[in-house]
Amino acid sequence: xxxxxxxxxxxxxxxxxxxxxxxxxxxxxxxxxxxxxxxxxxxxxxxxxxxxxxxxxxxxxxxxxxxxxxxxxxxxxxxxxxxxxxxxxxxxxxxxxxxxxxxxxxxxxxxxxxxxxxxxxxxxxxxxxxxxxxxxxxxxxxxxxxxxxxxxxxxxxx
Ligand SMILES: [Zn+2]
Numbered sequence: 514x515x516x517x518x519x520x521x522x523x524x525x526x527x528x529x530x531x532x533x534x535x536x537x538x539x540x541x542x543x544x545x546x547x548x549x550x551x552x553x554x555x556x557x558x559x560x561x562x563x564x565x566x567x568x569x570x571x572x573x574x575x576x577x578x579x580x581x582x583x584x585x586x587x588x589x590x591x592x593x594x595x596x597x598x599x600x601x602x603x604x605x606x607x608x609x610x611x612x613x614x615x616x617x618x619x620x621x622x623x624x625x626x627x628x629x630x631x632x633x634x635x636x637x638x639x640x641x642x643x644x645x646x647x648x649x650x651x652x653x654x655x656x657x658x659x660x661x662x663x664x665x666x667x668x669x670x671x
Contacts, residue, residue, distance in 0.1 A: 520597045521560065522611040523549070523589070525630045530610060532628075537561040539596050541589040565595035572598060573619070579664045580622055581646050585615040597625050614669070621667045622656075644668045 517534030519525075523545040526538065540562055573594045577583040586594075593609065594616060600607035601623075609620050609627040620627040643653050647663025656665050 516606065518600055518605045518607045520593060520600070520607060520609045522593055522609070522613060522616065522630070524612055525610040526560070528630055530630055531559070532610065535561065537563060537596065537600070539563065539565050539589070539592040541592050545589060563596065565592040566599060569595035569599045569602075573623075576623060577619060580619065580666050581664075582615050582619050582666075586619065590616050590619075594619050594623070594625070598623055601625050618667050622664070641667050642670050 517532075519532050519534055519536050521530065521536055521538045521542065523542050526542065526546045527549060536559060538560055543560075543562055570591060573586075573591050574583065577586055577591070590613060593611070597607050597609050597620065607625060609616065609625060610630055611617060611620075611627060612630045617627050617629075642651050643655070643665045644650070644667075645652050645658035645661060645663050646666050647658055647661040650658060650660055652658055652660075652665050657663070658665055
């Protein structure tokens with residue numbers, strides 16, 4: 514069984530999340546954390562910091578253009594996703610830890626597992642459905658809309 518590698522976003526690090534397994538992120542996230550917390554008390558040494566590679570950044574941008582998420586993703590988000598995609602394609606069990614809806618949507622689209630940082634209360638559990646980004650049809654069984662050919666994205670129902 515492959516070791517789980519968690520890719521932590523800014524919120525995950527600020528909240529001090531340490532799930533079991535290896536922890537990794539990109540330098541841009543560490544910069545954001547330092548901007549938000551002046552006296553950094555976190556043991557960042559536990560987190561492996563590595564740059565996203567250009568090739569995977571390009572892959573993320575291409576996919577984000579297709580899903581229409583490109584304008585909602587920050588540079589940091591793109592690099593985080595690129596790092597996760599690279600790990601996944603290298604055969605690791607990579608899981609993104611993020612509460613960012615757009616990052617989650619992209620992860621879903623790229624079949625990268627993700628988990629939320631902050632547990633939502635049981636009564637506020639969100640329901641998700643797969644909706645065509647073109648004609649808005651609900652298409653649970655496809656990644657590309659069988660009617661209009663647009664990419665299918667994950668949308669929150671409530
Ligand atoms: Zn459609």
